[in-house]
Amino acid sequence: MHTEHDGRGRRSGFTIIELLIVMVIVGLVVGLAGPNIDPTRYRVNSSMQLLGTTMLTAQRQAMYEQHDIVVKIDTAQHRLRIHDDRDNDATVDSDEHERSVQIGEGVVFGRGSAPAMAFGSNPVTFNRSIGGLPAVIFHRDGSASSSGGFYVTSLRESRYGGHPNDSRAVTIARATGRASWFRYREDGWQKAF
Numbered sequence: 683m684h685t686e687h688d689g690r691g692r693r694s695g696f697t698i699i700e701l702l703i704v705m706v707i708v709g710l711v712v713g714l715a716g717p718n719i720d721p722t723r724y725r726v727n728s729s730m731q732l733l734g735t736t737m738l739t740a741q742r743q744a745m746y747e748q749h750d751i752v753v754k755i756d757t758a759q760h761r762l763r764i765h766d767d768r769d770n771d772a773t774v775d776s777d778e779h780e781r782s783v784q785i786g787e788g789v790v791f792g793r794g795s796a797p798a799m800a801f802g803s804n805p806v807t808f809n810r811s812i813g814g815l816p817a818v819i820f821h822r823d824g825s826a827s828s829s830g831g832f833y834v835t836s837l838r839e840s841r842y843g844g845h846p847n848d849s850r851a852v853t854i855a856r857a858t859g860r861a862s863w864f865r866y867r868e869d870g871w872q873k874a875f
Contacts, residue, residue, distance in 0.1 A: 722788060722836045723848060729786040729834050730850035730863055730874065736762055736783045737818075737852060737861040744820035744859075754815040755806045755832055757791040760784060763815070772812050772819065791832055794839035796849035796866040799831070806832040808854075820859050829856040850874070 737753060743766075744751040752765040752772055759782075765772075766779040774780050785791075791805040801807050806816040808830040819827035831853035839845040849866040863874035 722838060722845075725786045725788050726834060726836050726848050726850055727865070727874075729789040730852065730865070732783065733762060733785060733832075733834065734852045734861050734863045736764065737854060740764055741820040741824055741826070741859040741861070744822055745824045748822040750822070751820045752812060752817055753820070754812055754817040755791065755808070756782075756815055757805055760790060767819075772817075785834060788837045789834055790837055790840050792835050792840050793833035793851070793866075794835040794846055794849050795843045796833075796835070796846040796871075799851055799853070799864065799871055801829065801831045801851075801853055806830070808832075818854055824859045826854050826856050826859040828854075830854060 740751040740753050747766075747768075750767040750770045750772070752767050754763040754765070756763055762783045762785075764781050764783065765774055767773075768778055769775065793803070793805065808816045808818045809828050810817050810819070816832075817827075818830065821827070831851055833849060833851045835850065836845060836848035839848040846866055847868070851864040851866075851871065853862045853864070854860070855862075864871045865874045866872075
């Protein structure tokens, strides 16, 4: 068997003891950091950002294309339905496009056990309904049909409680159509961005 030497008569490489020491150190780091990593909160944050960005995009699309964009909140299917309403009649016609944006896995519409914000306590608080779904319409001047918002939280908080910090909210201002993101912490709702 051929072995390499480093020029001084010793073999190069790692001993089994050195490898075991490295494995123990890696195991300790993972053991200490692992419990602090909560993938559920990452999913909820990601969903909040996706939904908030979708609302901002819809508002800007209405201004750019100079016609209404209707956003319906489908809580049963866990998604937003965005309708490119070219004739401003809030009805999906054969020549108009409607697309869906699904919220993340393990995330649902609702606020869980977090206290309600000023915009209301229901999972979705827009006062307009289109096709049986709560909706907000963004107009060509950038404004929205109404103020309101919606909550999202983790499935675990929705079903069992005990994780109010999983709750997030997106609000829409009527006059400007501006979307704002919020997250709940023990000391109350805080602006996320």
